[in-house]
Amino acid sequence: MLDDTDWHILTILQTEARLPFAELGRRVGLSPSSVAERVRKLEDSGIIVGYRAEINPGAIGLSLRILIDVITTPQQYPQVIEFMEHCPAVQSAHHVTGNTSFRIEALVGSIAEVEPLIGKLSHYGQTTTSIVLSSPVRKTAIAPPGDISTTL
Numbered sequence: 001m002l003d004d005t006d007w008h009i010l011t012i013l014q015t016e017a018r019l020p021f022a023e024l025g026r027r028v029g030l031s032p033s034s035v036a037e038r039v040r041k042l043e044d045s046g047i048i049v050g051y052r053a054e055i056n057p058g059a060i061g062l063s064l065r066i067l068i069d070v071i072t073t074p075q076q077y078p079q080v081i082e083f084m085e086h087c088p089a090v091q092s093a094h095h096v097t098g099n100t101s102f103r104i105e106a107l108v109g110s111i112a113e114v115e116p117l118i119g120k121l122s123h124y125g126q127t128t129t130s131i132v133l134s135s136p137v138r139k140t141a142i143a144p145p146g147d148i149s150t151t152l
Contacts, residue, residue: 002047005030007144009038010047014141017051054140062107065132066114069100072125077101080124089117101125 002010008028012019025035042048057063072080077095080102084093089106096103104121108114118127 002144006038006042009035010042011141011143013039013048057107061109064108064110064114065135066106066108066117067130067132068104068106068118068121069128070102070104070121070125071099071127072101076124080121083120083124087117087120089113100128 005028009024012024012027021032021036021039024039025032028035030038039048057065070080081093084090084102084104087106089108090104091107092105094103095101106117108117114129114131118129121127
């Protein structure tokens, strides 16, 4: 179970992963060696699974974010999943409840790249595509669990 200090460490590392242990320790009230040991335990337990650079998609020519809903049969799931795993445009894919089987988020450079992508997915079933106009809330950090009613 994570204590408040572990959550404080995780909260900081999610936005400042390159922070030296001395500074991280100062912020959470621990020595550099104590905070390093806690981080190592969080890594060993599988809570921290990696450190990544966040890339601005528009700066590398991927300015169009699309959402694709795919309705398919359970028999097609393995093929759809394999396609999504190997398609470089796919950023995330979720098996969801409701009328849709999968919701896919993809990044492409232009509208011309959308049609071939949905054309390939249509081999597995019906697709519905939406273009993301903006993302007013886009969180990447995970907050400590709590009572949602206190924040609404």
